[in-house]
Amino acid sequence: MDSQLSTQATDKESTSSKENLITTPKKSKLASASLGNTSSEIQFKKQNSATANSSAAKNSRVFGRGGKKGEDKDDDKEENPTSHGLLNYSKMENNYHLSNKKAIFYNMKVYYEAIGKEYHHYLPLTFHIKEGLNDPQFLKFEQLYHDAQDPHKPTILDQFPKFGKTLWIVKPGENTNRGCGIQVSRDIDHIKSLVQNTNVNGNRRSYIIQKYIEKPLLYKNRKFDIRCFTMMCTIAGNLQGYWYTDGYLRTSSREFTIKNVSNRYVHLTNDAVQKKLDDYGKFESGNKLSYQEFQKYLDSQGIKCDFAKDVTTKIR
Numbered sequence: 001m002d003s004q005l006s007t008q009a010t011d012k013e014s015t016s017s018k019e020n021l022i023t024t025p026k027k028s029k030l031a032s033a034s035l036g037n038t039s040s041e042i043q044f045k046k047q048n049s050a051t052a053n054s055s056a057a058k059n060s061r062v063f064g065r066g067g068k069k070g071e072d073k074d075d076d077k078e079e080n081p082t083s084h085g086l087l088n089y090s091k092m093e094n095n096y097h098l099s100n101k102k103a104i105f106y107n108m109k110v111y112y113e114a115i116g117k118e119y120h121h122y123l124p125l126t127f128h129i130k131e132g133l134n135d136p137q138f139l140k141f142e143q144l145y146h147d148a149q150d151p152h153k154p155t156i157l158d159q160f161p162k163f164g165k166t167l168w169i170v171k172p173g174e175n176t177n178r179g180c181g182i183q184v185s186r187d188i189d190h191i192k193s194l195v196q197n198t199n200v201n202g203n204r205r206s207y208i209i210q211k212y213i214e215k216p217l218l219y220k221n222r223k224f225d226i227r228c229f230t231m232m233c234t235i236a237g238n239l240q241g242y243w244y245t246d247g248y249l250r251t252s253s254r255e256f257t258i259k260n261v262s263n264r265y266v267h268l269t270n271d272a273v274q275k276k277l278d279d280y281g282k283f284e285s286g287n288k289l290s291y292q293e294f295q296k297y298l299d300s301q302g303i304k305c306d307f308a309k310d311v312t313t314k315i316r
Contacts, residue, residue, distance in 0.1 A: 101208050102128055102173035124163060124211040125156065128173065132196045141209050145188055157211070164214030167258060169267075170194050173206035178272035184212055184261040214258050219289065219297060221255045225269045228315055243316045245308075249289040253279040 097103040105126050112119040120126070127141040147155045148165040157165050170191060172181040185191050195207045216223060229244040253274055254266045264273050274280050274287050281287060295307045305311070 099177070100174055101171050101176075102206055105208060120156070120160075124213065125160075126211075127209045129195045129207040129209060130173075130198075132198045133192060135195075138195060138209075142188065145191075160211075162213060162215040163211045164258075167212040167214050167261060169210050169212040171208040171210065172200075173208055175200075175203065175205075179264065179268045179270035182264075182268060184267050186261060216256070218256050219249065219251055219294065220283070222283070223252045223256050223267065223269055224249045224289065224294075226311070226315070228312065245312070247291060247312070249291070249294055250274075251284055251287045251289055253277045253282065253287065 097107055105123075105128060108123055109119045109126075112122060127137045129135045129138045129141075132138070144155060144157070145168075147153045148157055155165075157163060166186045167184060168186070168191060169182065169184050183190075183194060185194075191209065195209070198205055218224070226247065226249055228247040231242040231244070233240055233242075250269045250271065252266060252269050254263065254277075256266060260266060265277055268274075269287075271287070291307055291312070298305050298307065
């Protein structure tokens, strides 16, 4: 996902405006990030992974992961000189725009607009609410919500039947991870009660309202998400990205249903949520599934999909 990065590092330092979220880096020029570059580079990475793992585990957490696993106790950038003169960092500069819900929405929106495509053909329809119930985006959402209740009134949701028309997912725009503050709702009054709180612990809070997929692809009747890994590095001012070909799926412990939208164990696959259940690890070890295991499941269900070719290449 090639996107424009911001020089703003934290939510406290930034506003919620699109203009401040999407800016050009000042410290180094952007070069085209050759994600996945060549097979020889990927192979080189794999061959050296055993040697690198021991030192990397000490010096760094996960590089450029497609989702935040947790917060470090020390959020300051940590320098670790190595014997070969390189510096390893436990935080990637500007990672705010990869792990923050409002920022990644704007980055993806800008990316698809830049290549002449509508973002909602690739991401669920999204509204960023910055000013509570009077925010223009909320008023736009509210109108769509009511229009969708009328079966005779056409809406943009008609283009995406798998998304349905009744369920929405509300997420804090900033300063949260591990599934905190995320709720699924079909009740407009409930949604209003969530987004009207624009100040949390003395910090401004915005919200993402996103169309919830009511008919998702399931694994044995349970939800899953896809975890993937990249390594980002800058050499002589050039930003480069390397795609790791393997990854895993995280599964939920409860069968999917839209009848009960308040059960977080049904709708959220975060480890921080699922591990609280006695059933955590009952179906898959650690609620994890390899790409290869998922491919076998797709084949057994007669689903014509080459996961490595049709899915991961699009993520990359």
